[in-house]
Amino acid sequence: MKVRDIQSEFNLEIAAGSKGLDREVTDGYCGDLLSDVMANARRGNLWFTIQSHQNILAVAVLKELAAIVLVNGHRPDDDTRARADKEGIPVLLSSGSSYQLAGRLYTAGIKKKDE
Amino acid sequence: MGIIKEFKIQSKDFVHAGEGSMDIRNTLKSLDLDADVIQRVSICAYEAEMNVVMHGGDGIISMSQDETGVVIEVMDGGPGIDDINLALTEGYTTAGVEVQQMGFGAGMGLPNIVRNSDYFKIYSEKKKGTYLVMCFWFNNRIGNECRGRLFTLWDNHKYNEVV
Numbered sequence: 718m719k720v721r722d723i724q725s726e727f728n729l730e731i732a733a734g735s736k737g738l739d740r741e742v743t744d745g746y747c748g749d750l751l752s753d754v755m756a757n758a759r760r761g762n763l764w765f766t767i768q769s770h771q772n773i774l775a776v777a778v779l780k781e782l783a784a785i786v787l788v789n790g791h792r793p794d795d796d797t798r799a800r801a802d803k804e805g806i807p808v809l810l811s812s813g814s815s816y817q818l819a820g821r822l823y824t825a826g827i828k829k830k831d832e
Numbered sequence: 833m834g835i836i837k838e839f840k841i842q843s844k845d846f847v848h849a850g851e852g853s854m855d856i857r858n859t860l861k862s863l864d865l866d867a868d869v870i871q872r873v874s875i876c877a878y879e880a881e882m883n884v885v886m887h888g889g890d891g892i893i894s895m896s897q898d899e900t901g902v903v904i905e906v907m908d909g910g911p912g913i914d915d916i917n918l919a920l921t922e923g924y925t926t927a928g929v930e931v932q933q934m935g936f937g938a939g940m941g942l943p944n945i946v947r948n949s950d951y952f953k954i955y956s957e958k959k960k961g962t963y964l965v966m967c968f969w970f971n972n973r974i975g976n977e978c979r980g981r982l983f984t985l986w987d988n989h990k991y992n993e994v995v
Contacts (some may be wrong), residue, residue, distance in 0.1 A: 749883075752940035755875050756947070768935045769976030779874040788878055796847070 718742050718827060720726060720770060720807050723763065729786060729809035731735050734801035742783040743828050745822045747815040751776050756780060759829075765815040769793045774800040780799040782806070788815045838894040839984070841884045843910065846934070848884045852893045853877040859895065860902065866901040870969050872948040873902050876966050880906040886931055887911070887960060894985040899951070901969040905985035913956040920946065920954075 720724065724731060731738070733789055736804030747753040749768055749772035759798040760762060760781040769791045788792060793801070793808050801808045811818055822828075838860055839852035857874045860894040877893060884906060891908030913919045919941050927937020946952055951967035 725975050739993050747950070748936040749935050751935040752879065752944055755878060756940065760871075766935075767861075767862070770846070772846060772934065774851055775854055775878065778854055779878050780871075827934055 718825075720763070720809075723822065723825075724784075724809055726825070727811065727818065728802040729811050732787070732801070732808045732810050733798035734784070734805055736802070737784065737805040737807045740783040740807070742816070742827055745819050745827060746782075755780065761795050763827070765818055767791050767815075768796070769797060771797040771800045773797070774804050774806060777806045778804050784809060786811055786818060788813060788818060835899055836895055838892060840893040841888070841893055841906075841908070843880055843885060843888055843890050843908075843912075845885060849882060850878055853881050856893070856904070860897070865897075865902075866970055869902060869970060873904060873966075873968050875948045876945045877906075879944050880904070880964050880966070882936060883941050883962075884908045887937060887948060888926055891961070892985060899970070900930070901967055904964075904966045904968075906964045907961060907985055908993070909961045912958040912960055913954075913957075913962055916954060919968050923976045 720740050720742055722741060728810060741761055743762050744759060746758040746762040747765045749766050753756050753765060754776055758780050762782050764782050764785045765775065767789055769787050773785055786809045788811055790812045792810060838858055839855065840849065843853060853874060855868060856877050860870045860873060869875040881893055888908030888910030891906060894905045895904045916982040918924050922943045925937045925938040925939035931937045945966060950969045954964050
């Protein structure tokens with residue numbers, strides 16, 4: 718499933734990085750500690766977080782994450798948007814919690830094959 | 833093994849933080865190297881770079897590569913680490929509240945590096961700085977040794993010339 722499909726199905730607002738909407742989503746990860754995400758997120762993950770500063774883009778690029786979803790109504794600042802556009806990594810917004818969104822993603826069958 | 837890339841890291845500069853690691857990753861990707869090695873190098877380079885941004889004085893990150901693997905070296909002219917064993921302990925941090933609220937400084941940086949590198953060594957001297965070397969091999973034939981390697985960043989700079 719592509720980022721675009723999840724964005725539309727979950728009705729997520731696109732804040733930036735729209736040129737990456739065709740990236741493939743393989744699984745999800747929830748985390749607000751950047752080192753934890755560096756250690757445990759995997760390529761193609763949709764990352765749910767409350768961190769909205771521009772350093773999240775470096776993490777997403779280095780880990781080859783599919784997209785970032787800012788949860789609980791958090792919004793990116795201009796620097797974060799600019800960085801997301803530059804890197805082509807979608808930053809999507811939701812008023813829902815990580816738990817709710819990850820639950821929906823999991824139920825939709827987006828998860829690692831062995832789970 | 834010559835230096836392919838060398839970047840300056842500015843202390844407390846969270847705007848450009850991670851750019852050295854991203855450039856290293858892009859370089860390795862363009863060389864079409866093993867994806868697992870690129871992933872491990874990316875994690876370690878980023879953690880080491882962020883440590884300099886958070887704790888160090890200004891510093892340098894370098895990457896060299898040949899047919900056997902990749903070597904990352906990071907050096908800063910910061911305050912040095914009080915107790916390296918403590919710093920290597922998962923969860924231990926000296927980061928301030930502000931940095932922690934950004935999701936950094938969870939005490940996972942050095943443990944992540946240890947876990948993801950094939951060889952890791954850290955040297956630190958109070959009021960002089962900290963030097964890290966991390967090696968990543970394309971296969972296991974070298975093991976967790978760096979014998980006979982040239983550490984170019986160290987040889988070229990030492991602590992004194994970093995800042």
